[in-house]
Amino acid sequence: MAIRLATLLLSLLLVLYPVSTYADFQEQKSSLVQSSQKLSLTPPLHIRTIFPKATRVGEKQTGLPVYPVYQLNQLLGYAWLSHEINNLPGFSGQPIKLLIGLQANGVFSKVKVMEHHEPVFLHGLGNEALDQFTDQYTGHSIKKQVIISSTKKSKASSDAAGAVFFDGVTKATISVMIVNDVVLATALQVARDKLEGFSLPSQSALRKKRTDSVESMDWPALIANGLVHQWNISSEDVFNSLGRQYSDYSHLFDLNDDSNNSPSTFTELYYAYLNAPDIGSNLLGKTTYEKLMKELQPGDHLVWIGSNGLYRHLADDFIPGTVPSRLSIHQGGLNIEIKDINAPDEETLLVSTNTPQITQSAIFKIRDIANFDLGGKIHIGMHINLPRNHLITDSLSLTNTAQLPNSQWIPVEVKQHTQTPLWIRIWQDRIPQIVILLTSLIILFVAFIKQDKISRNTVRFHQFRWGYLWFTLLFTGYYAQGQLSVVNIFTLLHAIADDFDITIFLLDPIIFILWVVTFISLFVIGRGLFCGWLCPFGALQEMASWCGKKMGIKQIRLSENKHRKLIYLKYPILIGLVAVSFYELSLAERLAEVEPFKTSITLVFVRHWPFVLYALALLVGGMFIHKFYCRYLCALGAGLAILGALRRFEWLKRIPFCGTPCQTCHNRCEIKAIKRNGKIDYNECVQCLECIAILNSDDQCADTLLKRKKQKKISCVNIDAS
Known part of the structure; x- marks a missing residue:
């Protein structure tokens, strides 16, 4: 049954992949937020649609409020919300809010309408007319002069010297000219400030006109x-x-x-x-x-x-x-x-x-x-x-x-000032998030160190674990966007292959901190710290599993033989993705959609239906088989397990009674990381500490129950003897 389920989900991915590729293309062409609707999601979520090859969106920079966009360690360009740079009002008196993407070579990636109040579009021509106008910027360089004309089609005038003619919108001349003003003015400012080769020749001095007497x-x-x-x-x-x-x-x-x-x-x-x-x-x-x-x-x-x-x-x-x-x-x-x-x-x-x-x-x-x-x-x-x-x-x-x-x-x-490095400015801007994350990590470390003490009270232990999983999902995942991915492994390997520059990794403090902590933990206790406590999608899977049990769904208990076969499925997925990344990075990034992290965590399920269907299918599978994706399909987990094999400690306590003859932990371990002989497979263990809670429980551990029974028998004999 489990093998059939795994085959079904993989088949679903293969079937939906070409559909999702087309859907992703349509998703990029469709308007994310229609007119007069307020922005419901943060800009980085939309930026990925105007930079399809983006693997990472940096924090909004101080000074000029733009978002750097990267494909691994390569700067693709910048994106910005127009009204944050130029608040020019539209015909309605309210600014037309645009999301503008400019590539590093000065070519527009895309211009998307995020919000507007223009009556001619809202109650007449429709939003599609404005979207079609802004689509014309894609592929055009800011070095070109743009002329708005309702009579000259851009195709008809493509051979005309010196000017690019954009097809204007009849009856909406003022609105589209305002859009053009905002797009070109903000793009010029961004190019001057951010792009190499576009700055003014002299930056060491400002020039002002003379105000002397007129000759x-x-x-x-x-x-x-x-x-x-x-x-x-x-x-x-x-x-x-x-x-x-x-x-x-x-x-x-x-x-x-x-x-x-x-x-x-x-x-x-x-x-x-x-x-x-x-x-x-x-x-x-x-x-x-x-x-x-x-x-x-x-x-x-x-x-x-x-x-x-x-x-x-x-x-x-x-x-x-x-x-x-x-x-x-x-x-x-x-x-x-x-x-x-x-x-x-x-x-x-x-x-x-x-x-x-x-x-x-x-x-x-x-x-x-x-x-x-x-x-x-x-x-x-x-x-x-x-x-x-x-x-x-x-x-x-x-x-x-x-x-x-x-x-x-x-x-x-003008006195020249040394600019604070970008990564430092980003860390300064995200100090509250960093402090909260570090505090939560300290709490988790203390809990691991004090695992014997904290697990003695089963009720409080479960309250702590579920509270931490909710924190991981809501804060680390949805708010701070701290979902690690196999794409991060691409980034590291490509950086090592090229000239390694740690500043690339410092640009996202949340991801950087999580990777440092995870990397160190791999050599101490294995992959479990991240997979069991710090992974937002892992937390979501545990919640799906809990819901499945509460709904009365019969849980599928895999045989040891089937489980041991399926756990190796994630390793060829990892190897294949890494190999493809060195052949064609863009293809590897698309294949990395085998991870549902982007859909479920980064984009909060606000995506085209094939991606959402695939992510939901994995969660539904987890309602039948506990943490199905983590155990058998997660390429990131496979990579962590490979490094985790170098761990230095057997962190989880075992006693001679474990496995011989006691099988309680083996039977109760939902991840099936405890073998029949009582030993723990740290390559699969997610460090949920449930076995420690059992071991320290007077009502669950067979060894403790046996000792109590013997002690009670001795007491009875002593009473009879007296």
Whole structure:
């Protein structure tokens, strides 16, 4: 019967594995929390769905509140809740809360909507429309410029130079543009702060604009001093680069327009940094400059851009107040989003003397969150898209480099502070959890040392054990997420094979403490300390077994022969998983789903049904056979048993009467770790101390009962003799 049950459960896993793989894919695509619902689970549980290869999610970091995500010892990227970095309100007045994943190479892993109150989606278009919009970020780099358009499909415009077009949501333009602002702004901030190769060139000093008296300059002087930059793009260069002639695009240009009377000039572009008083005051006039600066939020920047020629910097269908599709600005390898402030014509009118005629003129804003460096080089891109017909568009991107002169900013030296290592900050943040866990471990150690004394009162001993198992399940498992896994063995072995770095293991203090305690205990008393007392799923199995008995389910008592065969089943599972991990780690991680720990403990059964069904099937099996999974299928238990074979002590007390002839402990041991000869199989023993309680009980131990009987007989003889 037991072998059939084991075969049935393994078959169930093999059948459900391909289903669960598909389900996991669907699980990643489905929205975890629909609109207007509050977050019901902690962010790390959701992060695993936007980083499918993640084996570990670090604690939320101090400073910038992001979660580092790892595949074993490799940093996959960072995840964060948008409203914790940028609380920009949506159209409803409440922030649209997003969970954003950014890979270490600056590519979006996924953007998921966690909570929103946008009426257009709640009571009209539905949540799927917003989910479909955020799905477009997956696979796109933050180095790319994103343009939201309801008329240009991203696929249709995939060949267009310089810009990635996202399909906007009709009737929800404001909402999706707010989402885009939040996604790009927070991602840029995270990349600057956390990702290698994305930081600004100069981090040793801050730069602020000069506030000295303004020097009066006309247009030629502004150009000569590098305060206004001029970039001329000739038609010959553009058409030669495209391998075409002017006649191929003559239908696009209106030569009757005075600004197009010179076909040789494709684009004549001018741009200037307005915050600098020398530039802003001379270009726009003191009154307009002061008005703009007063309206500007602290840390934001304004850039003026004007153009002439056949192809100007704003398209005919450009919507004021949005991001221009033909222009982009990059600094430090990242796109710096610029957005039109929709300034009235009188504010964009240039007042400096000798200013040439400029056909198009607009003012754009760079937000504070972009960490724009005043003194750093900027690369302004002109993205040219010329449709020859309805099917073919020729594209070209050109770049011009500029830098604000030193005369316009002041370096502010910043004292460098050595940052506290991340693992120390994580330990500091989790001090309460660490203290509680260490206290509980001390209590457990004392109980093991005093096992004779504590087990003499059977009722109190059972109360202590069940209380500790509940603590292990609720605090260590569900709250502190302290469930060890065979994946941790992968981590250790791969770390040893590579350059071992203990800081990787220090990033999760709860797991680290449990592993240290478990590892030490293996050489003292074997695997039992963890498997019998500290494993959350092990505690859950004992509770399932207890429920089975209370429900009157007939318990299956395995014969010694069958039991001894089944206990070796977990070892090939362990060896197979470890071997596959060195062949293909991602496959080993999927196969590690043979462990129900992730479903039942880490995700609290909030997962797609095949995973939940498998975990529940194991618990149901445990209602018939005590701790079925632990005894026969647990790869982690197998690994601990291998090291536990090196233990130095026979921790559990035995007496000569045990096994010969007394079989009480052998028959009562539900884990069947006590052999007929009375010896304990420490590779299987979970150190429940039930045998010690029996041994110290005046009512259960056969040796004690026999001695009491003999003593009573002697007393009776003495009484008769007297």
